[in-house]
Amino acid sequence: xxxxxxxxxxxxxxxxxxAMLLEDxxxxxxxxxxxxxxxxxxxxxxxxxxxxxxALLDINLNGQQSFPVADAVRARGLPVVFATGxxxxxxxxxxxxxxxxxxPFSLEELRRTLVTAxx
Amino acid sequence: MDRETGRExxxxxxxxxxxxxxxxxxxxxxxxxxxxEGRVTSWNPGAERLLGYAAREIKGHSADVIFVPEERAAGAxxxxxxxxLSDGRAEDERWQQRKDGSRFWASGLMMPLADRxxxxxxxxxxxxxxxxxEEQLREAEQRFRLLATNVPQLVxxxxxxxxRTWPSPQWIDFxxxxxxxxxxxxxxxxxxxxxxxxxxxxxETARAAGEYQAEHRVRRGSDGSYRWHQTRARPIAGSSxxxxxxxxxxxxxxxxxxxxxxxxxxxxxxxxxxxxxHRTRNLxxxxxxxxTQTLRKSASLKDFQLEFENRLRALSRVQMLMSxxxxxxxxxxxxxxxxxxxxxxxxxxxGRVHFDxxxxxxxxxxxxxxxxxxxxxxxxxxKHGALSQADGRLDVTWRLxxxxxxRTIVLDWRESCVAMPRLDGTRRYGYxxxxxxxxxxxxxxxxTRLAFKPDxxxxxxxxxxxxxxxxx
Numbered sequence: 343x344x345x346x347x348x349x350x351x352x353x354x355x356x357x358x359x360x361a362m363l364l365e366d367x368x369x370x371x372x373x374x375x376x377x378x379x380x381x382x383x384x385x386x387x388x389x390x391x392x393x394x395x396x397a398l399l400d401i402n403l404n405g406q407q408s409f410p411v412a413d414a415v416r417a418r419g420l421p422v423v424f425a426t427g428x429x430x431x432x433x434x435x436x437x438x439x440x441x442x443x444x445x446p447f448s449l450e451e452l453r454r455t456l457v458t459a460x461x
Numbered sequence: 462m463d464r465e466t467g468r469e470x471x472x473x474x475x476x477x478x479x480x481x482x483x484x485x486x487x488x489x490x491x492x493x494x495x496x497x498e499g500r501v502t503s504w505n506p507g508a509e510r511l512l513g514y515a516a517r518e519i520k521g522h523s524a525d526v527i528f529v530p531e532e533r534a535a536g537a538x539x540x541x542x543x544x545x546l547s548d549g550r551a552e553d554e555r556w557q558q559r560k561d562g563s564r565f566w567a568s569g570l571m572m573p574l575a576d577r578x579x580x581x582x583x584x585x586x587x588x589x590x591x592x593x594x595e596e597q598l599r600e601a602e603q604r605f606r607l608l609a610t611n612v613p614q615l616v617x618x619x620x621x622x623x624x625r626t627w628p629s630p631q632w633i634d635f636x637x638x639x640x641x642x643x644x645x646x647x648x649x650x651x652x653x654x655x656x657x658x659x660x661x662x663x664x665e666t667a668r669a670a671g672e673y674q675a676e677h678r679v680r681r682g683s684d685g686s687y688r689w690h691q692t693r694a695r696p697i698a699g700s701s702x703x704x705x706x707x708x709x710x711x712x713x714x715x716x717x718x719x720x721x722x723x724x725x726x727x728x729x730x731x732x733x734x735x736x737x738x739h740r741t742r743n744l745x746x747x748x749x750x751x752x753t754q755t756l757r758k759s760a761s762l763k764d765f766q767l768e769f770e771n772r773l774r775a776l777s778r779v780q781m782l783m784s785x786x787x788x789x790x791x792x793x794x795x796x797x798x799x800x801x802x803x804x805x806x807x808x809x810x811x812g813r814v815h816f817d818x819x820x821x822x823x824x825x826x827x828x829x830x831x832x833x834x835x836x837x838x839x840x841x842x843x844k845h846g847a848l849s850q851a852d853g854r855l856d857v858t859w860r861l862x863x864x865x866x867x868r869t870i871v872l873d874w875r876e877s878c879v880a881m882p883r884l885d886g887t888r889r890y891g892y893x894x895x896x897x898x899x900x901x902x903x904x905x906x907x908x909t910r911l912a913f914k915p916d917x918x919x920x921x922x923x924x925x926x927x928x929x930x931x932x933x
Contacts, residue, residue, distance in 0.1 A: 445743060
């Protein structure tokens with residue numbers, strides 16, 4: 343059962359070591375990772391069905407881009423935060439102003455980005 | 462006297478008087494008369510000045526001497542008189558020769574006198590300077606055409622508004638558009654529709670800037686493909702000089718250079734740079750992840766240092782394997798062999814370690830996680846398991862299984878004859894356990910089973926490789 347006081351996160355990250363690190367970091371910051379995936383189709387499905395408050399999405403998933411996942415999250419009126427090893431120019435409309443974490447990032451950078459994003 | 466009579470009575474001077482005055486005073490014109498055979502009968506001061514012969518020395522002699530020898534030998538003088546007789550006048554431009562042998566370019570007119578028995582009158586004017594200037598212009602034009610039609614660029618002449626007056630043959634060859642079709646703004650047809658607006662707009666600013674510059678796609682006539690060109694044009698300097706050459710309306714000369722390959726290379730380089738940046742940052746992020754996770758599970762800084770270094774080495778081994786195959790498939794045997802050799806080359810040769818299986822190509826993404834998991838197993842074996850004890854054995858075998866779901870790699874890591882230490886494996890195995898039990902299922906959809914048996918560690922990993930016919 344999820345803790346009702348904790349904000350719930352959907353993590354989409356294809357690199358497992360990053361996913362594990364993110365999960366630990368988010369946990370340290372008081373968030374709860376309720377679902378995670380590194381595969382596009384599965385992530386879209388989770389974005390449509392899972393119970394979460396916001397999504398943290400790696401843009402590049404094994405050479406595919408995670409924008410379809412972001413679309414599904416937005417369709418539910420939930421916020422999105424991106425993470426990427428590419429520069430900010432990878433963002434396309436309507437996500438140009440979406441908070442973007444540049445890898446690698448520290449716990450503090452993650453915290454600040456999430457605070458700025460209002461999640 | 463005639464002159465006085467004329468003035469007193471207010472009559473015009475006799476025409477013979479007028480002619481005499483003109484004849485005497487026309488310093489820039491050689492005017493002389495010839496008898497029907499071409500002998501000089503009169504010779505004005507202009508003729509003296511221009512041709513170098515004094516009237517007294519040439520009168521009565523043939524005037525053919527003023528022709529250059531080669532033309533004289535070819536009968537040019539006789540031909541001139543014949544034409545003057547038959548046509549009423551003979552007019553031409555040619556080189557003529559002075560007494561001292563020097564030549565000048567002469568514009569000449571010969572007419573028969575009304576009384577043809579008296580012969581001809583001839584008027585010559587020195588046009589050498591104009592002729593030289595015209596020749597230089599002609600040479601300049603020839604040089605321009607030679608250059609304009611032989612450089613690899615498409616060359617054009619245009620007016621200041623961008624309308625074109627001349628396309629080089631290269632333009633016609635490349636676009637397949639005729640000179641007529643390209644004239645004016647017809648050339649825009651060959652420019653990609655999306656590029657026409659800025660191509661034209663650049664002409665509006667070109668006059669003030671003194672230079673036209675634009676990049677646009679130009680259609681190749683032979684296959685209809687568009688290739689990027691860089692077009693530059695500049696106004697032609699000294700327009701009065703060139704106006705003679707090209708006509709008053711032409712003000713600009715331009716070249717269009719094919720920069721398609723250059724642009725494509727540039728684009729590719731940018732993609733490569735972005736990819737490199739991505740990989741570097743991801744690798745740093747993974748290194749950070751390993752450091753953070755190792756730190757969380759280390760009892761001391763000394764522990765951390767040792768384990769972190771070992772994991773970084775494992776990571777770099779996998780990275781080297783991946784880059785050696787250009788981030789394509791990696792052979793499982795090679796991955797495992799590298800990992801085992803890194804821990805204990807001697808055991809491998811001493812027969813205590815066996816590994817065997819068919820050739821399997823792992824996708825690069827799977828190789829990194831699996832490589833790190835194998836590193837954790839090998840590290841544990843070298844510290845506490847089969848590789849740390851003289852009697853210990855390690856057998857790693859793998860096989861491929863095909864079913865409706867696709868192809869699966871089934872790998873068995875089996876240590877035996879190991880005197881197992883006290884079961885405090887949770888701490889020691891922390892990160893390795895997590896990698897095997899959590900990471901492999903996550904990233905590879907693997908099924909894993911890790912067991913600490915009384916005689917050693919058993920690990921079972923099965924990784925689906927997806928349908929045999931890859932989606933990609």
